[in-house]
Amino acid sequence: MSRKKIRMIIVLATLSLAGLLGVQLTWLQKAYSLEEKEFNLAVNVALQHISQKILADSGLTAATPPVQQLSSSFFLAQVNAPIEAKELDTLLKKEFSKRRLEVNYEYGILNASDDTLVFGNYVPATHPKKEADNAPESSAENGMVTGKKAAGRYNFAVVFPGKTTYIFSEMTLWLYSTLALLVVVIFFAYTLLSILKEKKLSEMKENFINNMTHELQTPITNIAIASEMLRTQGNSLPPHKTERYHQIIYQENERLKAQVERVLQMAVLEKKELALRKTSTNVHQVIQDTMQSLHLRLQKRAGQVHFNLQAENAEILADSLHLTNVVYNLLDNAEKYSPQAPEIEVSTRNHQNGILISIADKGLGISKEVQQYVFDKFYRVPTGNLHNVKGFGLGLSYVKTIMEAHQGTIQLNSRENQGSRFELYFPFAS
Known part of the structure; x- marks a missing residue:
């Protein structure tokens, strides 16, 4: 059903119920009189x-x-x-x-x-x-x-x-009828909110499917082209071109694996089957290792990363794999949503018997109107005329779920066109 029809139905139903409730209250007042x-x-x-x-x-x-x-x-x-x-x-x-x-x-x-x-x-x-x-x-x-x-x-x-x-x-019948009408109004409001929520979720899922199709199709196409070139012209290609096609196949395969892994992670989280394997993990080491994965991308865009790792105690009890994914997701967003040369700041400090990790950028930022939705599944922040930002809308939802599983918190401070700052808090094991 189109958005216009849904809006019309909602308006008509609301006016009808409001009129009915008004009539009921008028008769209730007259009955009391x-x-x-x-x-x-x-x-x-x-x-x-x-x-x-x-x-x-x-x-x-x-x-x-x-x-x-x-x-x-x-x-x-x-x-x-x-x-x-x-x-x-x-x-x-x-x-x-x-x-x-x-x-x-x-x-x-x-x-x-x-x-x-x-x-x-x-x-x-x-x-x-x-x-x-x-x-x-x-x-x-x-x-x-x-x-x-x-x-x-x-x-x-x-x-x-x-x-x-x-x-x-002495007005028991009138009071019961008014109460029944109020129950109908409350049920209608609940139904209306559920419909709007489901409609929004449906739209986000549709966008997710479209994005996923595109994200998966691109590496598959590149792998197919490189494989076809090696199959048909492998013997006649210069060594440097052969190496280049091998590199394309490898890189696109890794990209495809990463996309599929992200979808599978969310499927596991949705089924409540997340099983953390907590070990003593050094946060500073995780940050350094994660930056290696993004080094080439940042280098191509003349990006800079400033480290301010001040936490004296950086050891926490955490699932190193999921912690790495959390840091990677936030650094990945900081790079993607910086239209010019990315400038990222990563800092740590000990705070309230735990460690606080801050990842800030000077990119597009997030308006106050949509900040309440950024951790919802499938939601993607609108980027205006910027269409080169890829993703499924699962990253921040995954991050929040992992933080909650570690009894931690995540906070967002952002202003449009002035960048964003995500703060992660991990408590020490008691």
């Missing part, structure tokens, strides 16, 4: 009935409805009449139970003249029936007695501290 109105209405009716009962028992009447909702969860009944705490407690439980308002609440009796609290009590959402028959044990302040009606005039207030939780508990 309706539940809240229903709750407020039930409380108002219950408190109105209680107020009328208190006024009727006292032989009083109210010119206006005594119940006011002063905030979302605070209700005040201005009855301005004698109130017995036990009777109020019983009436509240009865009226709330009748309307199935199974919610925690606090009520208080206030002095009508100055709104001071003379009695208060907390009632949980679930309580035994016998509690309705038990009078509150605490006695009121300012002369308020809970066992009989006081001569003074009082109001009462009710507060619902768990109102929001109660309303949400």
Whole structure:
């Protein structure tokens, strides 16, 4: 599927889910608002009935409805009449139970003249029936007695501290449907990221196959041409040309072996079959030996290598073959990604009970946007108009895997057109 079609599908699916989620949240908000109105209405009716009962028992009447909702969860009944705490407690439980308002609440009796609290009590959402028959044990302040009606005039207030939780508990179906939709959205996002990741991996694999085909075809073609010349004209060729064709066959065969070995190494790593053969290895010796392999290439390009090997203890426990491959990969990249005469600096120093190896160049560098991908398998750093950089995109992935197998780390510091510096840290064996 083309990138354009994938992008279109992603955009349409995202817009559809975003619209669906928006509609769901809108309906959830409306459902909450309706539940809240229903709750407020039930409380108002219950408190109105209680107020009328208190006024009727006292032989009083109210010119206006005594119940006011002063905030979302605070209700005040201005009855301005004698109130017995036990009777109020019983009436509240009865009226709330009748309307199935199974919610925690606090009520208080206030002095009508100055709104001071003379009695208060907390009632949980679930309580035994016998509690309705038990009078509150605490006695009121300012002369308020809970066992009989006081001569003074009082109001009462009710507060619902768990109102929001109660309303949400009444919206179970809406909450489950919203949660289910959120799960769908999360699953969609996960699927989307997986598709994009697989698409990217597919593209990198395709580039890898194209690069591998080219990299393997070139030495095979050169070997075939040199072999054909030796087969058909071997007896008539001058000795120096015969030697030259032999050298071509040998060099191209070594190049072919190296390419195949690199692919096989990654296949082993992917299967988690890497078995390190750790021995005492001198890092400085490995660096010197590896440089011999690159000496001719650097010499042809007038390249320079500056050594600053300051590590006093250069012996580590490592797999010398893989360590050599790690150093070679980094030096090889430093040479390949230097468009002019390569200038490479190799340094070592002891650091935090280990050894730090630094390999720096003054080549193309790597932009910050792609630095997070350079250690991914098959990824190759874009080189713009520079098309002579060969490779499979396996080198740095291999390097990172080997470093992790040695309990080491690798860090990259690079700026575009200003070169790159790779730092390898190998801990000493404890």
